[in-house]
Amino acid sequence: MNARLLPYVLIAPVTLFLCLFFLYPFVLVAKQAFSTGAGFSMDNFRDVVTYWKFPISLKNTMLLAVAVVPVQVALALLMATMVTRMQKGRDLVLYVWTIPLGISDLAAGIIWLAIFEQSGFLNTMMNGLGVVDKPVNLLSYQNPGIVFLAIALAEIWRATAIMLVILVAGIGLIPKEYYEAAEVFGASPWKRFVRITLPMLRPSLQTALVLRVILAFEIFAVVAALGGTLFPVLMGETYAYQFDLLNSGAAAAMALIILAISIGFTLIILRILRVPKGASI
Structure with missing residues (x-):
C-alpha cells in the first residue's frame, strides 16, 4: 500500500464512526432547530430565548460553572501534586479519589440528597x-442558597x-531532571510548582479545563435530584421541552x-492556555 494513503486508511473507521454517530445526528438536530412547518425559520430560537425561564436557567448554569470549575481546578492540582509525591500507597489513594468517576450523575445527586433532605444525615x-x-x-424555595450549595458540593465531589x-x-510526563536542577539551585517547593509544574502542565490543564467546562454546561441529573424545578438549568429546560412540552424544535434550539x-x-x-508548538500532554 502507498505510504501516503496509509494515514487516510487508518483514520477511515474513525471518520465513518463520527459521520454516522455525530455529524448525521447533528444535522438532524440543526434541521429541527432551524425549521418549522413553513420551512427555514428562527421561531424556535425566539420562543426559547423569550421564555421567562431562559434567563434564569442561563444564569444558574453560568453561576454553577463559575463556582464549581475553579474549585475543581484547585483541588485537582492539589490532589495530583500530593499523589505524585507519595512513595507508598499512591495507587490506593488515587483509586479511592477516583471512585466518584464510577458513579452516575443521578446516583451522585441521590447520595447528596440523602445528606441534605429533611430526614437526611445533616438534619440528624x-x-x-x-x-x-x-x-x-x-432543599426548599425558602433556602435557594442551600440548594445551590448542595448542587455545587455534589458536582465538586462527583x-x-x-x-x-x-x-x-x-x-507524570514532566522530566524529573527539571525538579532536581531546581532543587540544587535552592528553589522552594512553591517556586518549583509555579515555575516548573504549572508551565509544563499547561497542555494537560487545557484538556482538563475544556472537558470540565463542556460538562459543566451539560449538568442535569444532579440538579434534578437536588433542586428539581427550584433550580432550572439549560439542560433541564431542554429535557422539559422535549419530554414535557413535546416540542422537539425548541429542544433542538436549546441544544444548539x-x-x-x-x-x-x-x-x-x-x-488563554495556548500550548506552544511541540508541547505534548
Whole structure:
C-alpha cells in the first residue's frame, strides 16, 4: 500500500464512526432547530430565548460553572501534586479519589440528597447537636442558597476526579531532571510548582479545563435530584421541552444554544492556555 494513503486508511473507521454517530445526528438536530412547518425559520430560537425561564436557567448554569470549575481546578492540582509525591500507597489513594468517576450523575445527586433532605444525615446531626429542634426542609424555595450549595458540593465531589486523572498523567510526563536542577539551585517547593509544574502542565490543564467546562454546561441529573424545578438549568429546560412540552424544535434550539456556549468558552480556554508548538500532554 502507498505510504501516503496509509494515514487516510487508518483514520477511515474513525471518520465513518463520527459521520454516522455525530455529524448525521447533528444535522438532524440543526434541521429541527432551524425549521418549522413553513420551512427555514428562527421561531424556535425566539420562543426559547423569550421564555421567562431562559434567563434564569442561563444564569444558574453560568453561576454553577463559575463556582464549581475553579474549585475543581484547585483541588485537582492539589490532589495530583500530593499523589505524585507519595512513595507508598499512591495507587490506593488515587483509586479511592477516583471512585466518584464510577458513579452516575443521578446516583451522585441521590447520595447528596440523602445528606441534605429533611430526614437526611445533616438534619440528624444538627438535631443531635441541638442546633435545631426539629428537622428542617433545607432543599426548599425558602433556602435557594442551600440548594445551590448542595448542587455545587455534589458536582465538586462527583467530577473533580475527571480533572485529577488528566493532571496526574500530565505531571507524570514532566522530566524529573527539571525538579532536581531546581532543587540544587535552592528553589522552594512553591517556586518549583509555579515555575516548573504549572508551565509544563499547561497542555494537560487545557484538556482538563475544556472537558470540565463542556460538562459543566451539560449538568442535569444532579440538579434534578437536588433542586428539581427550584433550580432550572439549560439542560433541564431542554429535557422539559422535549419530554414535557413535546416540542422537539425548541429542544433542538436549546441544544444548539448550549453547544454554542460550550464552543465559545472552549475557544476562550484554548486562547488563554495556548500550548506552544511541540508541547505534548
